[in-house]
Amino acid sequence: MRLRTAFFGPLLATATLAQNGTKSTKYAVQTPPLTTNWTYTVGTNPWPEYPRPQLARSDWQSLNGIWTYQNTTSLNGTPPFGQVLPNEVLIPSCLESGLSGIQGEYTIYSWFRTSFTVPSSWAGRQVLLNFGAVDYEATVYVNGNNIGFNRGGYFRFELDATNYVSFNGTNELLVFVHDPTDSGDYVIPIGKQTLRQSHIFYRPCSGIWQSVWIEAAAANHIIQLDVDANMYGTVNITVYSSGESQSPVQILVGSANGSSATAYNGTSDVPFQFTVPSPKLWSPDSPTLYNLTVILGTDQVTSYTGFRTISKGVVGGVVRPLLNGEFIFMFGTLDQGFWPDGLYTPPSRDAMVYDLEVLKSLGFNMLRKHIKVETQLFYQACDQMGLLVIQDMPSLRPLQDYFLSNCTSETILPDPAQQAEFDRQLDILVNQHKSFPSIVTWIIYNEGWGQVIAGYPEFGLTDRVMQLDPTRLVDSTSGWYDHGAGDYSDNHHYANPQCGTPFYSIESSPFDPSRIGFQGEFGGIGQNVSIEHLWNVQQAINGINQTYEIDETIDAWNYRSHALLTELKDQTNLFSCSGGVWTQTTDVEGEVNGLLTYDRRVLRPNVTQWKADIQALYDAAASRSNSSMTFGTDYGYDRAYRIRDLFWK
Structure with missing residues (x-):
């Protein structure tokens, strides 16, 4: 219809x-x-x-x-x-x-x-x-x-x-x-x-x-900056010029308090590095950013960076995501970025930031940007507020079939030219966003949507993303079909979590203890609202009961939320859960399972309860951690380990 x-x-x-x-x-x-x-x-x-x-x-x-x-x-x-x-x-x-x-x-x-x-x-x-x-x-x-x-x-x-x-x-x-x-x-x-x-x-x-x-x-001007600043103060930078010739470049790095700037020199169009002594590190609890001024001849641009290192390592016998060398339990929402008045385009920056402020105020330290790419001001806001971002590649034509003349059907998948175009745009996604400190993970495929199964091309794509950006983790297949590529063993299950557990549903793969145990999606419980808060399209209203679970009152919805968050906490205590993604930030059209309604006028969570439940997740993760690590504190070693694993699979 x-x-x-x-x-x-x-x-x-x-x-x-x-x-x-x-x-x-x-x-x-x-x-x-x-x-x-x-x-x-x-x-x-x-x-x-x-x-x-x-x-x-x-x-x-x-x-x-x-x-x-x-x-x-x-x-x-x-x-x-x-x-x-x-x-x-x-x-x-x-x-x-x-x-x-x-x-x-x-x-x-x-x-x-x-x-x-x-x-x-x-x-x-x-x-x-x-x-x-x-x-x-x-x-x-x-x-x-x-x-x-x-x-x-x-x-x-x-x-x-x-x-x-x-x-x-x-x-x-x-x-x-x-x-x-x-x-x-x-x-x-x-x-x-x-x-x-x-x-x-x-x-x-x-x-x-x-x-x-x-x-x-200027005639010879800066066309791109690739900047990575790690926890040791080392800044790796490439300044690309329109002239495509190597020219002197000067970088002014502002101090954390903005009181002074230090100059460093390099050459355009080739990678170079320098070290900032004793930097204040970027994290969700302390999202410190340093201003940059980049000068190439008569061309001058401003930028910024944050000093942090993302890796993985064994902590207490479990493979964990690490931020600045320490296990961080990443907990956030499935953030789809749709608006009833603007669809993909938020009405304003203030409106866009409102969603992020709600997440931060409830205690989330992460969001999963779900198969959409936002304006660059969105990622800047996450950098400034201290929200980790797990960034999806937008999916190819999901869950649609061709109907054949013999009355059968087959799933619509890309042909070789369409797959090559997907690969090209995946490269662009990484190259245009890899300097934002808040982005911690790239996701290539969501739930098999547009994923060609024959030949397992996600292995080659994972290798490609790691080459383009060796500073982040890669979640090759969030949900399914998981053949072992990438850094995450990512489970989707509604409504209950199955995070790093010895049990799983047929829709996801068994947990792989050689990778990070992660709940890529769960929750999704809904609570219907009055028509003034609903997307007033009859086709969408008719689909509300397709929501994974409908709770008839706000109290019931909060009760069920508490139960599911407690279950995730138990899996963190007992098994190998390193983070999760709650579905979702807001309602969207016929879905009524958001923390916020689609119009952003109703906040469903009992704030006191949710803040306590989210903090309990972080506390459970901390209780499983200890100071000893088998590997992973050195990022170069960890990256080599990951690439070795990729080719051994």
Whole structure:
């Protein structure tokens, strides 16, 4: 069944006259099936913050705001140069969302247009056009010139617009977007998005859903920073330049209290390192960050880092995740990052951070970012607040079948070219996010979604991720099908946990004591709420009873939560449990199993009880620990051990 919302609010009748004499319908928030406290506070200047905090420039200009939009059927035909398109649209936003002003369906092919001016003071420098994320394929035109193409709905990209812009007048920016989601034979990374909404799969996000901006840079400028600062004070850094030639680089490292900075010298485009004496370490309890200024010739950017080391080691006879050489019990939520008014795009940074503040206040020290990639400001907030992040790769087209002519079916899986594209985008995920201190683990596959079983390609992908980022752990298969790759033996089970235990269900593999015992998902218990807090779409409401368990009252829900958290504590005391992921941060569409309702207006947990239960998990983990380790305090040795294991499997 295809989604039909309960109510689509009307566009405002007033219109502006386009330059070509046609009318463009004025922007207005469309009434979504559910609002939040932020829905009508967004305005027309959304997300004004600089979007890329780990490579920030001072000379920049946001292009967020009101653009014009036109739905189309394909890229064929002449691009609509010089035209104001029929509808105003808010950028960034998902076209299917109320905040976009469109709230469309099947927005597979789209045109977006805006105009901008370039400050005259930028003359003589490069003008860089940046997109935070466009789902899924973007073809970009400036002043009638095709200046670039990008594929991949979750990742930033940058285009050099210098030769195509005018410094003396208005410039036209036109973007064509193709987002097939799960239509036709497309098998692409989509996470929980679908054109066929059902209980655990949601309304998709098409279009320019993260910030757009221009900035000025030197001819030879910094295009990427890879920074890892470990617990010993060693900073490993690579400064990539647009010139692709080795040039002198200076790094200024601000002290923890911001009172002074120390200069270190290196060379661009090759790794180099230096040591900061006696750094204050980053952890959830003390999320200390150090400011960086990076200078390459006349180009200068600011960034930051945190000193910490992530590894694994044997503690008290059990393989454990280690932060700064000590066992850390990681406990967090399945964080899906959907919003009823914005879908993939939170209404604002304040709204986005609210979810994180709720988690931190309850005592969680981690979240699992579930098959979605967020704006870089999200990871900066986790760095600042001290929330560990387990980062999923967005899944390929999950849990769908082809129906064959012989009345049988087969699971939709990627062909070799689609698998190669998944592999390429996995590389991008790691490379664009590996400098955020809060990220501790990469997850490649969730519950076998899009996972080719023949030949066990997760081994090769695990090796690839370890090569790209030797500073973190890898959870190759969260849930199933687990053939032994990676650092985790990860169990999914609802509602009760089975974490590092000598018992398991047929949906997960037996616990492997040579790897970290982890409860990748559990809980998921639901509690229905009144219609004012529900996603008011009948198809979603009809699916509420598909929730793993429904508790009829808040008291019952908290009672059951206490029982399940106590069970996880017992498994930590008795067996080899090193952490877990509670499903989930918020309700989403037809799921009513969040700590928060989908509108973020109702917090289900009894705060006193939950804080005590979460602290009890940490206490149980501490009681199993001791100061002796078989291996793992030295990260290089631990990494060698892991790669050896990978090839022996």
